[in-house]
Amino acid sequence: MKKISLLGATGSIGTSTLDVIENNPEVFSLVSFSFYKNMDLARRIIQKFQPVFVACGDVEQAAELATEFPNTSFRAGVDGLVEAAIHPEVDVVLTAVTGSIGFRPTIEAIDHGKEICLANKETLVMAGQWVMQKAKEKQVSILPVDSEHSAIFQCLQGQDKAGLRKLIITASGGSFREKKREELANVTVKEALIHPNWSMGRKITIDSSTMVNKGLEVIEAHWLFDVDYDDIEVVLHKESIVHSMVTFEDGAMLAQLGPSDMREPILYALSYPKRMKMVGEKHFSLPEIGTLHFETLDEERFPMLALAFKVGKLGGSFPTVYNAANEIAANAFLEGRIHYLDIESYITKAVESHEEIEDLQLEDIVKIDEATRTLVSSWILEKERICKR
Amino acid sequence: MKKISLLGATGSIGTSTLDVIENNPEVFSLVSFSFYKNMDLARRIIQKFQPVFVACGDVEQAAELATEFPNTSFRAGVDGLVEAAIHPEVDVVLTAVTGSIGFRPTIEAIDHGKEICLANKETLVMAGQWVMQKAKEKQVSILPVDSEHSAIFQCLQGQDKAGLRKLIITASGGSFREKKREELANVTVKEALIHPNWSMGRKITIDSSTMVNKGLEVIEAHWLFDVDYDDIEVVLHKESIVHSMVTFEDGAMLAQLGPSDMREPILYALSYPKRMKMVGEKHFSLPEIGTLHFETLDEERFPMLALAFKVGKLGGSFPTVYNAANEIAANAFLEGRIHYLDIESYITKAVESHEEIEDLQLEDIVKIDEATRTLVSSWILEKERICKR
Numbered sequence: 001m002k003k004i005s006l007l008g009a010t011g012s013i014g015t016s017t018l019d020v021i022e023n024n025p026e027v028f029s030l031v032s033f034s035f036y037k038n039m040d041l042a043r044r045i046i047q048k049f050q051p052v053f054v055a056c057g058d059v060e061q062a063a064e065l066a067t068e069f070p071n072t073s074f075r076a077g078v079d080g081l082v083e084a085a086i087h088p089e090v091d092v093v094l095t096a097v098t099g100s101i102g103f104r105p106t107i108e109a110i111d112h113g114k115e116i117c118l119a120n121k122e123t124l125v126m127a128g129q130w131v132m133q134k135a136k137e138k139q140v141s142i143l144p145v146d147s148e149h150s151a152i153f154q155c156l157q158g159q160d161k162a163g164l165r166k167l168i169i170t171a172s173g174g175s176f177r178e179k180k181r182e183e184l185a186n187v188t189v190k191e192a193l194i195h196p197n198w199s200m201g202r203k204i205t206i207d208s209s210t211m212v213n214k215g216l217e218v219i220e221a222h223w224l225f226d227v228d229y230d231d232i233e234v235v236l237h238k239e240s241i242v243h244s245m246v247t248f249e250d251g252a253m254l255a256q257l258g259p260s261d262m263r264e265p266i267l268y269a270l271s272y273p274k275r276m277k278m279v280g281e282k283h284f285s286l287p288e289i290g291t292l293h294f295e296t297l298d299e300e301r302f303p304m305l306a307l308a309f310k311v312g313k314l315g316g317s318f319p320t321v322y323n324a325a326n327e328i329a330a331n332a333f334l335e336g337r338i339h340y341l342d343i344e345s346y347i348t349k350a351v352e353s354h355e356e357i358e359d360l361q362l363e364d365i366v367k368i369d370e371a372t373r374t375l376v377s378s379w380i381l382e383k384e385r386i387c388k389r
Numbered sequence: 390m391k392k393i394s395l396l397g398a399t400g401s402i403g404t405s406t407l408d409v410i411e412n413n414p415e416v417f418s419l420v421s422f423s424f425y426k427n428m429d430l431a432r433r434i435i436q437k438f439q440p441v442f443v444a445c446g447d448v449e450q451a452a453e454l455a456t457e458f459p460n461t462s463f464r465a466g467v468d469g470l471v472e473a474a475i476h477p478e479v480d481v482v483l484t485a486v487t488g489s490i491g492f493r494p495t496i497e498a499i500d501h502g503k504e505i506c507l508a509n510k511e512t513l514v515m516a517g518q519w520v521m522q523k524a525k526e527k528q529v530s531i532l533p534v535d536s537e538h539s540a541i542f543q544c545l546q547g548q549d550k551a552g553l554r555k556l557i558i559t560a561s562g563g564s565f566r567e568k569k570r571e572e573l574a575n576v577t578v579k580e581a582l583i584h585p586n587w588s589m590g591r592k593i594t595i596d597s598s599t600m601v602n603k604g605l606e607v608i609e610a611h612w613l614f615d616v617d618y619d620d621i622e623v624v625l626h627k628e629s630i631v632h633s634m635v636t637f638e639d640g641a642m643l644a645q646l647g648p649s650d651m652r653e654p655i656l657y658a659l660s661y662p663k664r665m666k667m668v669g670e671k672h673f674s675l676p677e678i679g680t681l682h683f684e685t686l687d688e689e690r691f692p693m694l695a696l697a698f699k700v701g702k703l704g705g706s707f708p709t710v711y712n713a714a715n716e717i718a719a720n721a722f723l724e725g726r727i728h729y730l731d732i733e734s735y736i737t738k739a740v741e742s743h744e745e746i747e748d749l750q751l752e753d754i755v756k757i758d759e760a761t762r763t764l765v766s767s768w769i770l771e772k773e774r775i776c777k778r
Binding site: 157159160162163164235236242245248250251252254255256257259261264267268271273274275277278282286287289291293296 | 543544545546547548549551552553557624625631634637638639640641642643644645646647648650653656657660662663664665666667670671673675676678679680681682683684685
């Protein structure tokens with residue numbers, strides 16, 4: 001029995017993970033989980049899975065649920081997240097929270113020797129160097145849950161790492177892939193949230209359209225697979241059937257394909273190195289799909305991807321700044337406070353104004369993350385103030 | 390240094406293998422080889438690679454070359470093939486001869502503990518049960534060289550065999566894939582020899598067009614990977630970029646892709662489990678290729694594929710008969726002696742008239758192979774006799 005802590009249980013990856021756990025009750029059990037706002041779903045999860053611990057978004061939720069479920073412990077905030085992750089009964093932590101909030105519980109879970117199934121790419125983007133180092137020291141596996149990274153991980157099994165040439169990450173192109181740059185100025189939140197292939201959370205859907213998500217994936221892949229940025233490519237593949245690919249020195253390419261169903265990489269990460277039967281599998285037939293398309297990605301159309309490679313190569317805290325600026329800007333767009341193309345402007349401005357400090361430590365990363373959020377938030381407020389006059 | 394015996398050195402796979410050996414002189418050396426007719430090329434191979442032993446097509450060739458190359462031993466016929474394969478200096482035998490002639494040297498090489506790189510699919514079709522049993526007893530690896538089987542083999546590395554669901558072999562459709570059955574009656578040898586994607590030997594190009602080649606591959610895959618026929622599928626994929634695929638119980642699919650270059654699976658088999666750099670690699674870019682197509686294969690259009698599944702499931706000597714009848718019929722077509730669709734008729738007739746013997750032994754297989762050849766040859770002669778009247 002694999003005992004799971006699920007951080008971000010009420011989101012898209014979270015509910016897919018619950019589905020996988022529910023369908024395999026003899027193999028997986030839910031020991032703890034976290035949620036942020038969705039109390040109704042949190043209640044149903046507690047009723048169904050009877051976890052011993054739940055991390056809540058705030059103290060009022062924790063108090064309310066504690067009266068309803070006397071057999072479960074509740075705690076709020078980041079401390080709750082950490083406690084959910086490092087609970088002594090937990091074997092594996094699946095980090096499905098969005099954004100840099102996933103950083104501290106992931107680090108602490110590694111410190112406590114918990115296996116990590118990583119769906120929270122921001123943790124590696126923020127602090128990949130420290131996270132991978134710590135995982136190595138603690139001999140903890142970090143298994144990818146992102147479909148692209150799971151695809152690469154699946155393709156690399158049993159292969160000669162020395163003969164690896166390139167990682168090729170596929171990109172659907174996101175909501176606005178058919179639009180030119182000049183058409184992007186006045187797009188709406190509603191338009192941005194219509195992803196052509198995947199049903200995902202709001203923030204990641206915005207990140208897909210700006211290609212920041214792919215940028216974060218490139219940086220994540222760099223750390224997960226220890227591959228140079230020059231050996232990572234992004235290819236436009238509109239069908240999202242090929243989840244990613246690798247090439248080798250002999251010219252061979254391996255690819256992982258499948259339906260757009262996050263339960264597959266989740267199940268693979270949880271059952272690894274075994275393969276378990278998917279219950280309620282989505283129908284998938286290549287002859288029925290018929291055609292797969294591949295195109296080069298226009299870097300001028302998607303400048304955030306080129307910027308991700310740039311901050312990745314600069315290293316240090318530059319990816320931290322890129323990610324933090326994006327979190328603030330993407331959320332401001334979702335709140336209707338800034339225009340779509342402002343997301344790019346704020347990220348670029350934050351990266352360009354960032355000065356690297358000497359002898360960077362993990363503690364500095366957390367401070368730089370916070371400072372960037374404060375800075376970008378202040379820029380947005382300032383612009384709102386000026387424009388309201 | 391891996392010391393190689395190359396059976397069928399002057400054919401398509403043979404010359405590609407020589408290219409791989411020549412490009413990696415610090416890793417591979419050619420100890421022995423066989424050829425059938427091409428004396429000029431045989432001479433050049435001896436000059437370049439200085440093998441210790443050469444198996445010739447006939448005794449005249451052997452005598453002639455012996456005078457020219459005093460440092461090399463020569464011998465003719467099947468005994469020569471066997472001697473080339475089991476030469477004491479040989480580590481690995483790459484069997485690139487076409488047809489059932491590859492059977493005896495492969496069996497004897499396994500008996501002598503030589504590693505097998507198998508490009509001669511007929512050996513497993515004829516006698517898969519015995520060959521795999523013997524390889525297991527002798528702890529000899531049989532590594533696939535056929536691009537489809539190499540693809541599957543590459544996809545299965547590091548994977549949970551218990552979680553394997555299906556092998557999906559891709560088929561280009563061959564020379565006549567755009568033709569309907571009623572258009573096949575009067576096609577010529579010249580038309581049949583124009584393969585859309587691969588430059589191969591004459592017989593395998595015919596076999597591709599009749600889909601017998603894919604049928605042989607299905608049977609070969611059954612033996613190589615120990616997979617039920619019901620778990621093997623064939624999918625039409627006109628570009629020949631995806632060389633084959635596998636699916637797992639969790640719904641994931643892995644595929645191996647690459648240019649139409651037999652040197653890749655050859656190099657992989659010879660360097661396995663390592664990956665070596667391909668010298669003079671063919672350019673390959675998915676965005677440049679742009680589009681990949683997949684279709685179901687029409688069994689009525691290609692009845693030889695359904696027949697292959699049928700003889701495979703019947704087992705015993707039925708696949709032997711299917712293969713032997715095809716070798717005689719395909720060669721008769723190449724010689725202009727029968728019509729294209731007669732190939733199918735003779736194979737079907739041979740299979741339908743075959744009666745399985747009880748307690749089948751390996752010796753019986755060789756006899757049934759010969760008897761089928763004699764029978765189908767006699768049918769062709771008889772028809773020629775009648776039609777000449």
